[in-house]
Amino acid sequence: MIMTPATTATAEKRLVIVRHGESLWNRENRFTGWTDVKLTERGRIEAIEAARLLKQHGYRFDFACTSLLVRAVHSLWLLLDELGQSWLPEEKSWRLNERHYGALEGLNKAVTAERYGHEQVMAWRRGYRAAPPPLLPDDPRHPGRDARYRRLAVASQPLSESLAATEQRVINYWREVIVPRLRRGEHVLLVSHSNVIRALVKHLDGLEEDALTALYIPTGVPIVYEFDDKIAPRQRYFLGDEQDIANRIAAVIRTGSKK
Numbered sequence: 533m534i535m536t537p538a539t540t541a542t543a544e545k546r547l548v549i550v551r552h553g554e555s556l557w558n559r560e561n562r563f564t565g566w567t568d569v570k571l572t573e574r575g576r577i578e579a580i581e582a583a584r585l586l587k588q589h590g591y592r593f594d595f596a597c598t599s600l601l602v603r604a605v606h607s608l609w610l611l612l613d614e615l616g617q618s619w620l621p622e623e624k625s626w627r628l629n630e631r632h633y634g635a636l637e638g639l640n641k642a643v644t645a646e647r648y649g650h651e652q653v654m655a656w657r658r659g660y661r662a663a664p665p666p667l668l669p670d671d672p673r674h675p676g677r678d679a680r681y682r683r684l685a686v687a688s689q690p691l692s693e694s695l696a697a698t699e700q701r702v703i704n705y706w707r708e709v710i711v712p713r714l715r716r717g718e719h720v721l722l723v724s725h726s727n728v729i730r731a732l733v734k735h736l737d738g739l740e741e742d743a744l745t746a747l748y749i750p751t752g753v754p755i756v757y758e759f760d761d762k763i764a765p766r767q768r769y770f771l772g773d774e775q776d777i778a779n780r781i782a783a784v785i786r787t788g789s790k791k
């Protein structure tokens with residue numbers, strides 16, 4: 533992904549993607565997935581700082597979307613508040629939820645690597661086809677037991693997801709909700725999760741599966757996409773200070789080793 537200064541805040545068809553700020557389980561280095569974990573104070577500040585950067589460069593939005601998980605919802609609300617756009621129409625969708633990490637949710641990533649081996653854990657975390665071990669059908673964390681997923685068809689309630697499966701639902705959302713709005717010239721803000729953003733970037737940039745192992749998404753850094761009339765990406769860049777972004781990416785790469 534290239535990095536350029538934001539000189540085109542008024543581009544006609546634009547999507548800005550922000551990964552939610554640090555969550556309690558990001559801090560503790562635990563697999564999170566569909567577990568609904570709150571932001572840390574640092575995570576709240578990251579969301580506010582992302583909004584300040586957008587504001588400073590003149591970004592405004594017509595529509596915002598996020599997942600059904602509070603770390604993303606609260607990040608969006610903090611962003612909109614700081615942008616002075618809390619009135620914006622917004623939509624929450626399970627399709628923008630983090631990848632379901634199955635039976636790994638709650639486990640420390642470094643401890644899991646000791647138990648299953650580093651290679652296996654990296655295949656689950658950064659590979660494309662490997663799905664983590666699923667939840668058992670009677671697990672109290674089964675999505676069917678959670679009120680927010682009650683209207684979701686049983687076949688769509690995951691017990692674990694590979695990145696490929698995550699990509700499918702994310703692309704459905706992209707095609708059904710975001711593309712029509714971009715075609716109308718709307719500016720869309722999407723606040724979501726690491727693996728949702730990796731899946732969407734793979735799709736938009738036409739990345740090969742192999743390239744995914746090196747694709748890391750820092751928390752709270754706006755990723756800007758500008759599109760042509762056919763909604764093909766014309767430009768994409770991180771917004772912010774290059775060194776700061778490099779440090780944040782390095783911090784994400786280091787996750788996995790902290791107990």
Ligand SMILES: O=C(O)[C@@H](CO)OP(=O)(O)O
Pocket residue numbers: 558562563564565630633657726727
């Ligand atoms: O635990 C998770 O839900 C995700 C994001 O924090 O982890 P990873 O980056 O390892 O895919």
